[in-house]
Amino acid sequence: MKRYFFLLMGCALLVSGFTSCEFRGRNDYTPSLYTSCFFIHYTDSTAGDTLGVHYMGESGTWQADTIVQGDTVRFVVGVNSYANNLVSFGMTWDTAAMCVELYAIDSIRPGLNMDSTNAGVGLLVFKPGYNYASFPVRYTPRKAGVHKVTMTVTSDSNFPTSSLSFTQPVR
Numbered sequence: 626m627k628r629y630f631f632l633l634m635g636c637a638l639l640v641s642g643f644t645s646c647e648f649r650g651r652n653d654y655t656p657s658l659y660t661s662c663f664f665i666h667y668t669d670s671t672a673g674d675t676l677g678v679h680y681m682g683e684s685g686t687w688q689a690d691t692i693v694q695g696d697t698v699r700f701v702v703g704v705n706s707y708a709n710n711l712v713s714f715g716m717t718w719d720t721a722a723m724c725v726e727l728y729a730i731d732s733i734r735p736g737l738n739m740d741s742t743n744a745g746v747g748l749l750v751f752k753p754g755y756n757y758a759s760f761p762v763r764y765t766p767r768k769a770g771v772h773k774v775t776m777t778v779t780s781d782s783n784f785p786t787s788s789l790s791f792t793q794p795v796r
Contacts, residue, residue, distance in 0.1 A: 654707040655784040658776055660791075661701050668695035676700075678791065687791040694766050694795055702727075703759040706780035711736075711755050716747030718764070718774045723793075725764040725774065733758045756780075766795040 663676040676698055677690040692698065704714055718725050727744040730737070736755035742748060751758070766772060772795060777788040 652708040653782040653784060654709060654780075655782065656704060656706040656709070656711065656778045656780040656787045658778045658787045658789050659703045660776075660789065661703070663689065663698060663700045665692060666697045666699070668693060668697070681792075687789070689791055689793045691794040691796060692766065694769055697763055697765045698793070699761060699763040701759060701761050702776065704757070704778040706756045706778075706782065709756060709780045709782040710753050711751040711758065712779040712781055712785070713751060714749040714758070714779075715777045716762070716774065718747070719772055722768050722770060722772045723764050723766050723774070725762065727760060727762055730760050733760055764793075766793065769795050771795070 660678075663678050664673055665676045666673045676692070678687050679690075680686075681688050689698070702714075704711060716725065716727070725747065727747060727749070730744055730749070733749075736751055736758060738750045738752050741750035749758070749760075764774070772793045773790060774793065775788060775790040777786055779786050
């Protein structure tokens with residue numbers, strides 16, 4: 626009799642444990658943000674080369690190799706929210722020190738809310754149902770110094786943002 630009582634109590638606890646869970650059929654992932662293919666075009670020639678980027682030990686902070694004022698750097702940004710929806714991508718920089726451009730976004734235009742998107746200031750707003758985008762960025766430093774670029778992606782998950790920063794020393 627005790628055996629049946631404990632078996633019944635175990636089943637009751639198991640059932641109550643499963644019914645207290647939330648089964649929305651939704652997964653929550655922190656959105657990812659990555660960059661690749663850093664390529665530099667020198668201001669004084671038609672030659673180009675890859676640009677080294679190194680992790681600096683701070684959370685999400687990277688540093689690119691030193692370039693010369695007027696050189697143009699191109700790279701690719703990718704954002705992914707996996708099973709969730711992308712909400713926005715934002716990019717900030719010192720507009721007096723650098724000229725930054727998100728260009729060739731035509732391939733992701735169907736997934737963008739064009740009423741709210743302003744690529745000129747580094748803001749892309751996505752339509753619901755869009756969970757991945759990849760697009761090129763280029764920048765040209767206007768003056769010498771160490772300049773910082775910060776990128777942030779937002780999704781509709783419970784872990785909504787992810788950011789990445791890099792600094793660019795310029796001679």
